[in-house]
Amino acid sequence: MSILVVGTVAFDSLETPFGKADAVLGGSATYFSTSASFFTDVNLVAVVGEDFPEESVEFLKSRNISIEGLERMPGKTFHWKGKYGYDLNEAQTLETHLNVLADFRPQLPAGYAESEYLFLANIDPDLQLEVMSQAKNARLVACDTMNFWISSKPDSLTKVLQRVDIAIINEGEARQYTQEANLVKAAKKILAHGVNTLIIKRGEYGVLMFNGSSVFAAPAYPLEQVFDPTGAGDTFAGGFMGYLANTGDTSDAGIRQAIIFGSVMASFNVEDFSLERMKKLTYPEVEERFRHFKSLTHFEGLPVL
Amino acid sequence: MSILVVGTVAFDSLETPFGKADAVLGGSATYFSTSASFFTDVNLVAVVGEDFPEESVEFLKSRNISIEGLERMPGKTFHWKGKYGYDLNEAQTLETHLNVLADFRPQLPAGYAESEYLFLANIDPDLQLEVMSQAKNARLVACDTMNFWISSKPDSLTKVLQRVDIAIINEGEARQYTQEANLVKAAKKILAHGVNTLIIKRGEYGVLMFNGSSVFAAPAYPLEQVFDPTGAGDTFAGGFMGYLANTGDTSDAGIRQAIIFGSVMASFNVEDFSLERMKKLTYPEVEERFRHFKSLTHFEGLPVL
Numbered sequence: 242m243s244i245l246v247v248g249t250v251a252f253d254s255l256e257t258p259f260g261k262a263d264a265v266l267g268g269s270a271t272y273f274s275t276s277a278s279f280f281t282d283v284n285l286v287a288v289v290g291e292d293f294p295e296e297s298v299e300f301l302k303s304r305n306i307s308i309e310g311l312e313r314m315p316g317k318t319f320h321w322k323g324k325y326g327y328d329l330n331e332a333q334t335l336e337t338h339l340n341v342l343a344d345f346r347p348q349l350p351a352g353y354a355e356s357e358y359l360f361l362a363n364i365d366p367d368l369q370l371e372v373m374s375q376a377k378n379a380r381l382v383a384c385d386t387m388n389f390w391i392s393s394k395p396d397s398l399t400k401v402l403q404r405v406d407i408a409i410i411n412e413g414e415a416r417q418y419t420q421e422a423n424l425v426k427a428a429k430k431i432l433a434h435g436v437n438t439l440i441i442k443r444g445e446y447g448v449l450m451f452n453g454s455s456v457f458a459a460p461a462y463p464l465e466q467v468f469d470p471t472g473a474g475d476t477f478a479g480g481f482m483g484y485l486a487n488t489g490d491t492s493d494a495g496i497r498q499a500i501i502f503g504s505v506m507a508s509f510n511v512e513d514f515s516l517e518r519m520k521k522l523t524y525p526e527v528e529e530r531f532r533h534f535k536s537l538t539h540f541e542g543l544p545v546l
Numbered sequence: 547m548s549i550l551v552v553g554t555v556a557f558d559s560l561e562t563p564f565g566k567a568d569a570v571l572g573g574s575a576t577y578f579s580t581s582a583s584f585f586t587d588v589n590l591v592a593v594v595g596e597d598f599p600e601e602s603v604e605f606l607k608s609r610n611i612s613i614e615g616l617e618r619m620p621g622k623t624f625h626w627k628g629k630y631g632y633d634l635n636e637a638q639t640l641e642t643h644l645n646v647l648a649d650f651r652p653q654l655p656a657g658y659a660e661s662e663y664l665f666l667a668n669i670d671p672d673l674q675l676e677v678m679s680q681a682k683n684a685r686l687v688a689c690d691t692m693n694f695w696i697s698s699k700p701d702s703l704t705k706v707l708q709r710v711d712i713a714i715i716n717e718g719e720a721r722q723y724t725q726e727a728n729l730v731k732a733a734k735k736i737l738a739h740g741v742n743t744l745i746i747k748r749g750e751y752g753v754l755m756f757n758g759s760s761v762f763a764a765p766a767y768p769l770e771q772v773f774d775p776t777g778a779g780d781t782f783a784g785g786f787m788g789y790l791a792n793t794g795d796t797s798d799a800g801i802r803q804a805i806i807f808g809s810v811m812a813s814f815n816v817e818d819f820s821l822e823r824m825k826k827l828t829y830p831e832v833e834e835r836f837r838h839f840k841s842l843t844h845f846e847g848l849p850v851l
Contacts, residue, residue, distance in 0.1 A: 258727075280851065327727040422563075422632035424750075425770040445729075446751040449768060458842050460763035463754060465730040487851055497845040531848045537763050538843050540802040543836045546585065546792055 243282040243307075244486045245379070246273050247347050247372045248362025248475070250287040250297075250311065251319040253515065258327050259468050265515035266297050267321065269362035269385070272472035275519045276479025276506040277360075278304040279527060280487040284353045286310035286372070288345040290318040300520070309350045314341040329470050330444045349375045358486040360478060361405070363387045366397035373404055381491060383407035383482055385474065391418045402434040409478050411442040412449075424449065438496060440481070442474050450500055455493045459500050460537060462508035462530065469514045473507045476519070480506030505530045547791045548587040548612075550684070551578050552652050552677045553667025553780070555592040555602075555616065556624040558820065563632050564773050570820035571602050572626065574667035574690070577777035580824045581784025581811040582665075583609040584832060585792040589658045591615035591677070593650040595623040605825070614655045619646040634775050635749045654680045663791040665783060666710070668692045671702035678709055686796060688712035688787055690779065696723045707739040714783050716747040717754075729754065743801060745786070747779050755805055760798045764805050765842060767813035767835065774819045778812045781824070785811030810835045 248270030254263050274283045283306045293313065301308055322336040347368055359379035361369040363386055373382060382405045390398055391414060398418070402408055408431060412424060421427040424441065428451040431439050438452040445467075447460040481503030485491060490498075505527055512518045553575030559568045575592040582588050588611045598618065606613055627641040652673055664684035666674040668691055678687060687710045695703055696719060703723070707713055713736060717729060726732040729746065733756040736744050743757040750772075752765040786808030790796060795803075810832055817823045 329727075422634075423770060423772065425768050429770075443751065446748065447763070447765070449765075456768055456842055457845070458752070458765035458768070459845075460752070460754075460765065463730050463761055463763070465728060465734075467728065488849070494846050498849060501845055528848055535845075535847060537761055538845075540762070540764075540806055540840075540843075541799050542840060543833055544793070544803060546789075 242357050242486045242489065243284055244277050244358040244360060244482055245284045245286065245349070245353050245356035245376060246270050246277070246360045246362060247286040247368070248273060248360075248364060249319055249342060250285075250289050250293070251321055253471055254320070254322040255324065255332075255469065255471060257325045257329065257469050260514065262469070262514040264320065266300070267471060267515060268319065269472075269475045271301070271516065272475035272510065273360055273362055273479040273482075274301065274306045275304055275516055276476040276510070277483030277486070278306055279506070279522070279524060280480070280483030280502070283307065284310060284356055286347050286349060286353065288312045288314055288341050290314060290316045290341045293318045300516075307353075310348075310353055312345075312348070314344070316341045323471070325470065329467055332471065347372050347375075354378060357381065358482060359383070360482050361385070361401070362475060362478070363390075366390050366394050366401045369401045370397065370404070381406050381485065383409055383478065385409050385478060386414065388414055388417055399434060402431060402436055405436060407438045407440065408436045409440045409442065409474070409481070411444070411474065415441050440500065442477065444470070444473075447504065448477070448500060450496065452493055452496060457497050457500065459504050459534075461504060462534065462537070464508060464512065467511045470511050472516070473511050476510040477503040477507040479503070501531055501534050502527070505534060547662050547794065548589055549582050549663040549665060549787055549791045550589045550591065550654070550658050550661035550681060551575050551582070551665045551667060552591040552673070553578060553665075553669060554624055554647060555590075555594050555598070556626055558776055559625070559627040560629065560637075560774065560776060562630045562634065562774050565819065567774070567819040569625065571605070572776060572820060573624065574777075574780045576606070576821065577780035577815065578665060578667055578784040578787075579606065579611045580609055580821055581781040581815070582788030582791070583611055584811070584827070584829060585785070585788030585807070588612065589615060589661055591652050591654060591658065593617045593619055593646050595619060595621045595646045598623045605821075612658075615658055617650075617653070619649070621646045628776070630775065634772055637776065652677050652680075659683060662686065663787060664688070665787050666690065666706070667780060667783070668695075671695050671699050671706045674706045675702065675709070686711050686790065688714055688783065690714050690783060691719065693719055693722055704739060707736060707741055710741060712743040712745065713741045714745045714747065714779070714786070716749070716779065720746050745805065747782065749775070749778075752809065753782070753805060755801065757798055757801060762802050762805065764809050764839075766809060767839065767842070769813060769817065772816045775816050777821070778816050781815040782808040782812040784808070806836060806839050807832070810839060
């Protein structure tokens with residue numbers, strides 16, 4: 242089954258201790274779509290300006306991502322400028338130019354309305370609600386968000402959480418939204434809104450998943466070269482949702498495997514700037530790293546002493 | 547086989563967001579010994595002052611910990627005062643009263659010299675070297691350290707690392723000692739000293755183990771109540787070394803299981819102040835939580851898409 246994603250397509254300018262990149266391809270929907278495209282077809286809904294290069298459109302097309310929903314508006318493409326220190330865990334935003342994103346009102350093309358898998362990347366929760374009401378056939382909906390919406394639109398965000406099946410947020414956001422320092426308690430509060438599966442992203446420490454009474458902890462892949470963490474969360478979500486859409490297996494076991502695929506994709510993405518690593522990535526490499534995750538986490542059962 | 551541990555027996559006074567404890571039993575060797583005692587006999591080497599209560603001595607004895615090496619010196623017992631904020635990841639030291647610890651020169655009782663398993667808890671690396679030269683039959687030696695020794699005695703610490711089989715340190719210390727932000731690179735530098743197995747503790751995020759070409763990531767157990775993280779690292783080391791001494795299995799598989807036992811023991815210890823939780827803990831509870839760790843980390847192998 243195809244996946245529908247609504248989010249941003251952007252230019253990123255960033256500095257890490259390992260180099261600089263100026264106005265390179267970025268955005269939550271871009272990272273998500275590219276990652277998910279290794280597993281299934283993707284229908285993209287986003288907005289770009291007149292300055293968005295044909296080359297990037299061609300790249301998306303080359304990944305079998307439908308760009309029928311990629312709206313082009315007069316003006317400039319959303320541009321984010323950020324900086325990372327040595328720990329690479331948190332980006333410092335230097336400049337945010339919303340540009341055409343300021344007036345974005347997602348409109349699903351007729352063909353997209355059939356999508357059964359929907360990912361609401363980090364955008365205004367009111368727009369996330371609007372997209373959900375348009376995507377009438379979505380049977381599995383996941384969302385992301387960010388600190389900005391938690392503080393500015395907590396009620397809208399709560400409405401989103403009441404309607405999605407899966408929430409994928411980072412641990413600082415989980416604590417901020419619930420006002421709970423303890424992550425297990427924070428998770429319970431979020432699940433209480435009706436979310437079936439909560440995935441808490443912890444950067445270089447991996448993810449924690451809460452799904453009914455099931456709890457799953459997956460590490461991040463320990464890498465010797467982490468170049469640029471931009472887009473890691475969306476790349477994770479793309480691998481995760483892409484795998485679910487490919488198999489339709491939303492059992493606890495299926496969700497755990499999907500989390501590993503998400504972690505695999507994210508681990509590749511951070512190895513280079515922008516989507517450079519994803520452009521070269523092959524599916525056999527994905528499979529090889531999945532096997533590495535297995536050996537990274539495996540231990541024998543309880544011994545008798 | 548029995549384990550020999552050299553470290554501190556102390557009084558801790560601490561504040562967490564959940565309460566206060568004044569002059570309660572603590573110290574690296576205390577936590578280590580108590581945890582290891584669930585798996586094997588322990589020979590304890592440490593120093594206390596005249597104020598150390600008989601009740602605590604009786605507790606150690608009740609856990610089959612040999613206190614022949616627990617030296618009693620004129621003066622007061624080592625006393626640490628600290629404080630934790632809501633994140634519970636890092637203690638803020640308020641006061642350190644070394645007292646009798648200032649003049650501690652470990653002397654192994656004759657019977658202890660036969661121990662084949664040795665844990666050098668966090669003490670002056672020069673004392674760690676001295677203990678290694680006394681423990682002539684130790685065939686598996688592990689050490690801990692802290693930021694204070696990394697900055698004040700880096701050369702002595704390097705000599706320790708050149709002689710131990712296993713180093714168990716936290717991630718901030720690994721970065722500080724190697725001057726490497728990337729943890730995989732930091733691990734390689736430490737292993738280059740001749741350490742066979744490096745375990746990097748990451749607090750609530752679990753541990754990473756590097757052992758030749760094998761890398762293992764174990765999560766910490768997600769707990770709804772974390773009361774007091776004091777001693778978690780030493781309790782981890784106690785379960786880890788205790789299991790190895792019990793089984794003698796130092797293969798990669800054995801070390802991975804030992805890490806899970808260490809993680810299990812640490813997860814119980816943080817549930818209450820001081821050693822209160824350990825005093826009530828039973829081995830069936832340990833086994834049950836080991837099984838929970840298995841379900842916490844398990845996922846199916848690579849699917850064919």
